[in-house]
Amino acid sequence: MKAIAPKDVSSKRPPLADTSTLRRRVRQPAGMSAVVFADTADSENVIATLNEALATELVCMLRYKRHQFMAASVSAAPVAAEFMAHALDEMSHADLLAGRIVELGGEPNFSPDGLAARSHAEYVEGDSLGSMIMENLIAERIAIESYREAIFCLGNQDPTTRRVLEEILAREAHHAENLTSLIEIMKDWRGSVTTLRATVCTPAHRPVAERSVSFASAP
16 A cells, blocks of 8 residues: 655745844834734724724614613613623723724724714614614624624734634624523513514625514514
8 A cells, every 4th residue: 555645735835934024024114003914904904994893883882772771761671781781892892992903003983973884783773672672683693794704804914803803703692692582582471473674784794684583572
């Protein structure tokens, strides 16, 4: 039996820069940011992506805060508490994103002007307890897909930013699970089911977020 020759994988690996090239590359943007990108456009694209994510988190935080108080007004204390917890999480996500933007030499955009346009998720008030839960679930789905795409596009060029996005993604997935559980609880509580189409989302993420979800009608 003939031995199998090992494959030569060296040609598939990207060439490593020599010491002088590394030193020159690091010195060029010295003092500007903590991460050195091969192309300044890479840095600008990452910062732009993070600012879009920041806008999304801010819009979600504002929506959750409104829904928190509106749920409390109809004596739905457990739902209001869930909305409040999510709002606090979204604010912490915004802090993580803003901090990373500064580390990369950028400026976090907290301006209210154009906030809704920069956000992937929409600010929808909802006209019932059920619709508020649904709108938040749709927004979480959009955020999940946005972070997945950002992580995929980022690849391995910035491991620190990738870890930040992965941490936030995990929390958003947990939020979606919580909201889905609320829908199931409302089913049992009401005993009747209303099927709604999840159609409120940005065009880029509409195919993923637009799904039929059954949950109980609420006042």
